[in-house]
Amino acid sequence: MRKNEDTICAAITAYGIGAIAIVRVSGPKALEVGDKIFIGKHKPSESPTHRIYYGRLINDIDDVLISIFRKPHSYTGEDSIEISHHGNFLITRKIIQLLIEHGVRLAEPGEFTKRAFLNGKLDLLQAEAVSEIIQSRSDIAVQSARKQLDGILSDKIKEIKNYLVEVIGLLELELDFVEEDIELVDKNTLIKKVQDIIQMISNLLSTFRTGRLIYEGINVLIIGKPNVGKSSLLNKILNDERAIVSEIPGTTRDIIKEEIFIDGTLFRFYDTAGLRKSTDIIEEEGIKRAIQLIEKADIIIHLVDYESINENLNDFDINISDKKIVKVLNKVDLIDDELKRDLETNQDLILISAKTGEGIDKLFELFKNYIYQHNLYSEDVAVISNIRHYNSLKNAKDALENAIISLMEDRSNEFIAIDLRKAANSMKELTGEITSEEILNSIFSKFCIGK
Ligand SMILES: Nc1nc2c(ncn2[C@@H]2O[C@H](COP(=O)(O)OP(=O)(O)OP(=O)(O)O)[C@@H](O)[C@H]2O)c(=O)[nH]1
Ligand SMILES: [Mg+2]
Numbered sequence: 001m002r003k004n005e006d007t008i009c010a011a012i013t014a015y016g017i018g019a020i021a022i023v024r025v026s027g028p029k030a031l032e033v034g035d036k037i038f039i040g041k042h043k044p045s046e047s048p049t050h051r052i053y054y055g056r057l058i059n060d061i062d063d064v065l066i067s068i069f070r071k072p073h074s075y076t077g078e079d080s081i082e083i084s085h086h087g088n089f090l091i092t093r094k095i096i097q098l099l100i101e102h103g104v105r106l107a108e109p110g111e112f113t114k115r116a117f118l119n120g121k122l123d124l125l126q127a128e129a130v131s132e133i134i135q136s137r138s139d140i141a142v143q144s145a146r147k148q149l150d151g152i153l154s155d156k157i158k159e160i161k162n163y164l165v166e167v168i169g170l171l172e173l174e175l176d177f178v179e180e181d182i183e184l185v186d187k188n189t190l191i192k193k194v195q196d197i198i199q200m201i202s203n204l205l206s207t208f209r210t211g212r213l214i215y216e217g218i219n220v221l222i223i224g225k226p227n228v229g230k231s232s233l234l235n236k237i238l239n240d241e242r243a244i245v246s247e248i249p250g251t252t253r254d255i256i257k258e259e260i261f262i263d264g265t266l267f268r269f270y271d272t273a274g275l276r277k278s279t280d281i282i283e284e285e286g287i288k289r290a291i292q293l294i295e296k297a298d299i300i301i302h303l304v305d306y307e308s309i310n311e312n313l314n315d316f317d318i319n320i321s322d323k324k325i326v327k328v329l330n331k332v333d334l335i336d337d338e339l340k341r342d343l344e345t346n347q348d349l350i351l352i353s354a355k356t357g358e359g360i361d362k363l364f365e366l367f368k369n370y371i372y373q374h375n376l377y378s379e380d381v382a383v384i385s386n387i388r389h390y391n392s393l394k395n396a397k398d399a400l401e402n403a404i405i406s407l408m409e410d411r412s413n414e415f416i417a418i419d420l421r422k423a424a425n426s427m428k429e430l431t432g433e434i435t436s437e438e439i440l441n442s443i444f445s446k447f448c449i450g451k
Helices: 030-037 089-101 111-118 124-135 139-150 152-176 187-205 208-216 230-238 281-293 337-344 360-373 387-408 413-431 437-444
Strands: 008-011 020-026 038-040 051-057 063-069 080-086 218-224 256-262 265-271 299-304 324-329 349-351
Touching: 008 089, 008 111, 020 030, 020 089, 020 111, 030 038, 030 063, 030 080, 030 089, 038 063, 080 089, 111 124, 111 437, 124 139, 124 152, 124 413, 124 437, 139 152, 139 208, 139 265, 152 187, 152 413, 187 387, 187 413, 208 265, 208 387, 218 230, 218 281, 218 360, 230 256, 230 265, 230 299, 230 360, 256 360, 299 360, 324 360, 337 349, 349 360, 387 413
Parallel strands: 218 265, 218 299, 299 324, 324 349
Antiparallel strands: 008 020, 020 080, 038 051, 051 063, 063 080, 256 265
């Protein structure tokens, strides 16, 4: 990224046709440049903050509304103007050209938000939340990112960090008196405190899966023998004739992936090639891919028909350990009522007919339960959602666990303090209290231009 003293500009609305588009200019020269390009009753450089004026741009580009934000009361924390114009890309482009002619440069992806971070308007977790809010595709993800922007996660991290700093303080106090050989805090109290912190971090780490489900969606894999009705089930769930269905076993060879929203949550369904020993290399590849997907799946629907009811997935050499497998019996329209009643007593089996739609509501019930079981909608729980968060917390936890060992082995305080400080630094990296240009660039380059 280039210099932070530059004045930068970018369209902050999406390119395309709309009633209005907005170009933002931010940096030390924003107001001065505003004076040069805007013709109206008021000069931007003489205006108080938070004013909107009507006028024209020079060169007759368009009539516009210009909004004035004086530092630090702007998104970036710098002097900024926002030029609202008619929403035609050609006009947007002309305005940007005009600004460049006046010494403003085009903003890089995420540069406005990076400046907001550097100027202390947001911490790093909140800056990341801005990107998540924009990119989120489900209600639940937007809601979660909003909470992160409001600072729920930042507060939690700060709480843990402050506690840690307090413990380091105790240890350092003792270091000061090391000559006198006085023990100010008892070792067990220290161990207890560090264990408390480890617990707090572990609790946060355990939300990673929830965070992933919120942002990336819930993957549902439909597997089973050929011809049991996997593609028919997918079509029924989507309410669309998406996959080819036929009575010939081995119809589906490729993976078919489709997404739908259930209760504001993204669900991604995968229909797969029927599992069997095949001599057809294409089908074989399809089966291989289906099996590979097992690792990614959050819910596995093992679909059977009455003939294959006792089939076990382990028979296919598939190792499914901690996955949620749901056994679903399809084609119940073909079995007689007495047998059906009998089968219904089995709590672990869901009876459906992809043909008549019978029992599909039970499957949807199961999907919804999954959302609530995993607390995806819980109100004020801090959730971590990306690998950067996970790694920093994990590093902090590892360092604290080392500290515990040293404490138990009665090692010197200097030694223990090193691990505690390491943990504190990992926590500070999370909120961006300490950070490197490299980390910042990798975070902000994932943003889109104009953010
Ligand atoms: N009677 C009845 N027939 C069904 C039902 N579901 C599917 N079928 C029929 O079963 C046959 C196979 O259905 P598919 O959906 O293609 O099965 P599949 O599991 O995707 O099969 P492969 O792609 O070959 O692995 C088709 O003729 C469907 O019409 C059902 O609930 N009841
Ligand atoms: Mg199929």
